[in-house]
Amino acid sequence: MKLSKLAQAGLFVGMASMASSALAAQSEQLDQAVKAGQEINQSAGKSQQKIDKIADQIQSKLQQFKAVNKEIDGLNVYNGQMQKQIDNQLTELTDLASSMEQVSIIERQISPLMARMIDTLEAFISLDVPFLSEERSKRVANLKAMMERADISASEKFRRVMEAYQVEVDYGRTxxxxxxxxxxxxxxxxxxxxxxxxxxxxxxxxxxxxxxxxxxxxxxxxxxxxxxxxxxxxxxxxxxxxxxxxxxxxxxxxxxxxxxx
Structure with missing residues (x-):
C-alpha cells in the first residue's frame, strides 16, 4: 500500500518530533547527571576540606601532646632535684637547730675563757720588755671595758681578743x-x-x-x-x-x- 505524499510528510514530521523529544529527554538526563556529578564533587571537596582540617587539628594536638609530655618530663627531673635540695635543707635545718641549742652553752663557757685570756695578756705585758707601754696597757684596758658591753657579740669580743694576741706575737718578729x-x-x-x-x-x-x-x-x-x-x-x-x-x-x-x- 502506497502512502500519499501528504501522509509521508506527516510521518516524517512525527518521527522528527519523536526524535526531538527523545533528544530533549536525553539532554535533560545528561544535565541532571552532570549536575549530580558536580554536587558530588562539591560534596567530596567539602568532605576533603573537613578531613584536611581534622587532620591538621590532629597533627596540632599531637604536637601539643608531645610538647606537654616533654615539659612533664622536664618538670619531673626538676621536681626530683628540688626534692633533693629540700631534703638537704631539712637536714641542715636539723643540724642548725642542734647547733643553736649549743650556742648558749658555748657563750657561757667562752666569756670566762676570754676574761682569763685578757688577764694573762695583761700579766705578760707587765713582765715583758717595756716598749710602747702606754699603747699596750690601753689595749688591755679597752678589752676589759669591751667585756662589759652588751651591744657587742661574743664572736666579736673573741675576735678582738685574738687580734690583741696577734699584735703581741707580731712584736716578736719586727x-x-x-x-x-x-x-x-x-x-x-x-x-x-x-x-x-x-x-x-x-x-x-x-x-x-x-x-x-x-x-x-x-x-x-x-x-x-x-x-x-x-x-x-x-x-x-x-x-x-x-x-x-x-x-x-x-x-x-x-x-x-x-x-x-
Missing part, C-alpha cells in the same frame, strides 16, 4: 724605732727607742751622748759605751726604712725563763 720621753736621773729626756723583736731594746738620746739597753733581769736600763753608737744609729735608720736591711751589732740581754701563772 723591728721598730720611735721617739718618746724617758726619765733618766730624775729628768725626762727626749730619746729614740729601738726595738728588735724582743731580744734587744735600747735607747739613745737625741744628741747621741747617752745610750742604754734594757735589762730584763733587773728591770732597769744598763748604760752602753760609745762603741755601740754607729750600729745603733744604723739600726734606727733601718727600722725607719731609711736604709736597706743590713747586719748590725746591738746588745742582747738573755735572761732566765720565767713561768707565767
Amino acid at each position: 723591728i721598730e724605732a720611735y721617739s718618746d720621753l724617758l726619765e733618766l736621773d730624775g729628768k725626762e729626756m727626749d730619746v729614740d727607742f729601738l726595738r728588735i723583736g724582743r731580744v734587744a731594746y735600747v735607747y739613745q738620746t737625741r744628741d747621741g751622748s747617752r745610750m742604754g739597753a734594757w735589762n730584763t733581769d733587773s728591770k732597769s736600763w744598763d748604760d752602753l759605751d760609745a762603741g755601740y753608737r754607729t750600729d745603733i744609729n744604723k739600726a734606727l735608720r733601718i727600722a725607719r726604712k731609711q736604709l736597706a736591711p743590713d747586719l748590725v751589732v746591738v746588745p742582747v740581754n738573755v735572761s732566765e725563763p720565767s713561768t707565767l701563772r
Whole structure:
C-alpha cells in the first residue's frame, strides 16, 4: 500500500518530533547527571576540606601532646632535684637547730675563757720588755671595758681578743724605732727607742751622748759605751726604712725563763 505524499510528510514530521523529544529527554538526563556529578564533587571537596582540617587539628594536638609530655618530663627531673635540695635543707635545718641549742652553752663557757685570756695578756705585758707601754696597757684596758658591753657579740669580743694576741706575737718578729720621753736621773729626756723583736731594746738620746739597753733581769736600763753608737744609729735608720736591711751589732740581754701563772 502506497502512502500519499501528504501522509509521508506527516510521518516524517512525527518521527522528527519523536526524535526531538527523545533528544530533549536525553539532554535533560545528561544535565541532571552532570549536575549530580558536580554536587558530588562539591560534596567530596567539602568532605576533603573537613578531613584536611581534622587532620591538621590532629597533627596540632599531637604536637601539643608531645610538647606537654616533654615539659612533664622536664618538670619531673626538676621536681626530683628540688626534692633533693629540700631534703638537704631539712637536714641542715636539723643540724642548725642542734647547733643553736649549743650556742648558749658555748657563750657561757667562752666569756670566762676570754676574761682569763685578757688577764694573762695583761700579766705578760707587765713582765715583758717595756716598749710602747702606754699603747699596750690601753689595749688591755679597752678589752676589759669591751667585756662589759652588751651591744657587742661574743664572736666579736673573741675576735678582738685574738687580734690583741696577734699584735703581741707580731712584736716578736719586727723591728721598730720611735721617739718618746724617758726619765733618766730624775729628768725626762727626749730619746729614740729601738726595738728588735724582743731580744734587744735600747735607747739613745737625741744628741747621741747617752745610750742604754734594757735589762730584763733587773728591770732597769744598763748604760752602753760609745762603741755601740754607729750600729745603733744604723739600726734606727733601718727600722725607719731609711736604709736597706743590713747586719748590725746591738746588745742582747738573755735572761732566765720565767713561768707565767
